[in-house]
Amino acid sequence: MKAVSARGEVVLEADEPAALRAGPPRMSLRRLWRFKWGVAATAIILTIVGSAVWAPWISPWDPLSVDIRHRLGPPAWMDGGTRAHVLGTDQVGRDLLSRVIYGGRVSLIIGVAAVLVSSSIGVLLGLAAGYFAGRMDWTIMTLVNVMLTFPFVLLALAVIAVLGPSLVNMIIVLGIADWPLYARVIRAETLAIREREFILAGRALGMSHARLVFRQILPNLVSVIVVIATLQVARVIILESFLSFLGLGVQPPTPAWGNMLGEGRVYMLNSWWIATFPGLAIFVTTLAINLMGNALRDWLDPHMKL
Amino acid sequence: MRRTLVSGSALFLLLALGCPPAADAQTRDDTLVYALQSDVDTWDPPNSVLREAIILGYHVFDHLAVRDLKTRRVVPNLALSWKALNDTTWEVKLRQGVKFHDGSPFTARDVKATFERVLDPAKKMTARGNHAKIKSVEIVDDHTVKFHTDGPYPIFVERLTALVMASEKVIKDKGHEWMQEHPIGTGPYKLVKWDRKHEHLLVRNDEYWGPKAPYKYVRIRIIPEQATQIAELISGGVDVIKAVPPDQIDVINKSGQARTASSPILRTAFLQLDQAARSGPNPFTDRRVRQAANLATDMDGIIKHVLNGLGDRVATAVNPMAFGFDAGLKPYKQDLAAAKKLLAEAGYPNGVDIVYNQGPPTVEPGLLQTDEAIVADLTKAGFRVKQNYVGDNTVFVARIKDSKAGPMFSFSWGYYSVFDADAILYDIFKCKETYAYYCNPAMDDLIIQGRSTLDQKKRAEVYAKAQKLAFDDAAYLFKWGLRGVWGISNRVDYQAPPDEVDRMFLVTPRKK
Amino acid sequence: MKRYALRQLLQLGVVVVGISMLAFAILHVIGDPVLLLLPLNAGKEEYERYHKLLGLDKPVYVQYWKFASRAVQGDFGKSWYTDTPAFTLVLERMPPTLYLTSAGLVAALLIALPLGILAALKRHSLVDNLCTMLAVAGQAMPIFWLGIMLIIVFAVRLKALPASGYGTWQHFLMPAFTLGAFLAPLTMRLVRSGVIEIMNMDYIRTARAKGVGENTVVVKHAFRNACIPIITVLGLQFGQLLGGAIVTETVFAWPGVATLTVESIRNQDFPVVQCAVVLLALIIVSVNFLVDMIVGLIDPRIRLG
16 A cells, blocks of 8 residues: 655555654753754744744835836845845846845745645544544545546646636645645544544543544644644745746735746846845745754654655 | 566656657758747638737738838739729739649639638638728739728728738638648748647748748747747757847847847837726726826836837827827826826725736737836826736737726737728727727727828828827827847848848848 | 456546546636636626537536546547647647656656665765755755756756757756756655665565675665655656646746646636646556556565555
């Protein structure tokens, strides 16, 4: 039996589910040192999130204010650059630094919101499939198989083309893209947990299904969900840039990293900074999220196979 | 196990490397490569609105008359001469000894069949409107035809440049559907192969009646990415590209591989405002709001700073190169206070929400950048603009035709290469025309009057009035006459065409 | 093996039906095709007429049945834009995409296999860390950015490769690498974890204890068994690859089915979209089926499980 996540990572069904192994993680300086990369990554992410949250206070300019007299200004350290625009200006003279800061806002909102959507759907369906098993399991897993086989990017594009590329639509579509991954993992874990004594005991005591699932099983799965969700935020940010590249992402003039990179790509041969800084922002953020996710996994449960 | 792996990877390798089509027979030296951003929808030019279809049409078909690119006058082509017998009849003599690609001779019967096909309302041909003034075509002899027009038709000769001649045999025997993919013309090139959305291969028509094209083959490649087009040009893969963004000119000129050339072109850009309420009620039905929009934007500044001067500010949509252009009419100047005041008078003291549908920059250089600047200006005056970018030109045009593009959308008009004010006024300012989102009976009267007058001086006066009306009524948000920028490889010589019709049969190898 | 094949085939059937339903739903649930076809100011009568003409007045299952029974015969209707049968249009453009994805897969393997094995063997060494960083970095890179960078370096600066297009083997190199780089990080992680897992297995330890040379252990025993998850994943990656192919094809002006689909989506040319989606899914499903068969042949345990 194979089990593969939506991004193609094998989630080899563990012989013993994570929940059985996971003890409460201990905190100590030495332990922290082992995760130095993860800590550094977390610090970077906190910085990025912070700058996104406080964007109106820290960004030097209004990200939408066009100044056609100062277009294509290079970054401050280059010839012709000014201190007023540290990272330079874009094709219509907007301050690039401010746009990167505000762009992070939009990109992160999309990433986090889409992951909330996909994890909610995926966890619910995964729990249902694993807990009730039988026909419910078969139906949900068939659905998962269809979704995994379907060239999903195409579906996302189609839906956005019909509904129009608004922020909310993008969140919904990207959210629906990813749920099978959660469903698959959660189902496997649930299948294993439901046979354990405390659940059997609860059942014998006549606890309701809802109580068993949400009070007894779900808490055991939190660390798995947190790890997947973290990693998926990075994937959604990349997907957003895909959609923007194809003109179906966040619409101008609203800055998002993806559409800034998309708009700036024709300037790669001369005003390279327009595409490079948002590209770098995507790169650093997804890199940091991946590192943090990996560290989180090792910290919560070194045997978790994701 | 190992065998499976080996055969598996062998299969992949075979798929990956074994199967691509064999290299083309033509060599780089006798092949000219021209790039387009999007493909044509059909090889039947009168059935398409796309500029690309007109361009391709020039290579495979011939027109009765063509424009001399130096003098910009219309000169004979498949027609040898023409004269007006009276107000409503034109006699045209045809060239003899011309052959279609299928070997059949070109005669008066083909002219009649071509016009009748385009004029047939049942066929719904796009170009019908261009020729609707023609009532009937009469064959006098094998090489003489008479055109009967519905009233006087002053731009009859101009319009002869706007229709490609197809063969009667093909029209009757093969039919409309077949013609969509199989062009049989009399032109300098023949179509060898059309790979949809990828490439057209043309081969020289060695039996062409006119001067032979220097290059034996023309490959027309469809390259949607502008960055890729420029990379191809400066790495020697492509010889001619059009609509180079103004900001990329220096990249090409500094490459040592290619250069740019620019020319004013017969195309005016503007933002259409849905005065006619084709897409439903909207603020632009109020003249004050349209005026406010015109007063809000600093078009001179945008031309200077964003387009690097590559644009000619006009008071209305009539291009400076077109007959009837009134140079005395002064364009709107930016005046934010006046704009705000007008908006307030119109009932929007706190600003107004507007959706702006933007097309892709296929024909208009720097469109995306100038659009941002225009939107920024509008915002300053109190228009809250929501931009809706439509990335595909075919879709965008379809949306405009379907009355779905309002209340405001980017637009530019190439006059079907007819250098006359009528070629924009009729199509864009007359009530209920396919692309017109403006409707004003007073304007319609002037347009009809201009069309029905043969005296050019009187026509010029009528068009001056029409332009004054369009300006006072702020029919649209007026921008500028465009200048096209071409990227040309250093291995060839080529003149930028003022009518935006690239003619690859005029490209010559560069003399060393 | 026969039973296993049958079971997989049945599952394949279910998935295909599911996908055809999804493709059908794109048009009929999400959007109203009549509204897309008609101008906004069209009257109610005209609407009704089109509604009937498209058979939308019938119950959904009847419509689906009609769609499915035609689709089986390769009839997806005519493109709304070019008036050619959607099936022909899609089929014409299929080979370039298949070549591109195959080449991308090969490129991914060429990158991922050596690095993955190396990382696994030198676990927790500098090499391993570098490979992991490379993989994470590769995942964090938008591939159109990589594609444009490649064009700038290899076509514009070095003039070594054609910047775009399709035809000769040179045209394959940059697109294949771009797509390969998109897939390689995942594959590499997989190879690494697969090899690590297997190196810890009893029989490897036994082989080592018996004094079999390290190279033989790695090549003959470890790699062989690590292949199973890799093959499985590569099969499933075909769907992912198509996502990458859309962008790769656009950057390199590659005349494949992925760009056709995107264009048709933008054109709201739904017959073409449906046809492309169904055919692509069919290919993906068949590849998966083949992979299952291969894996089943290699590892008898899977057949029973």
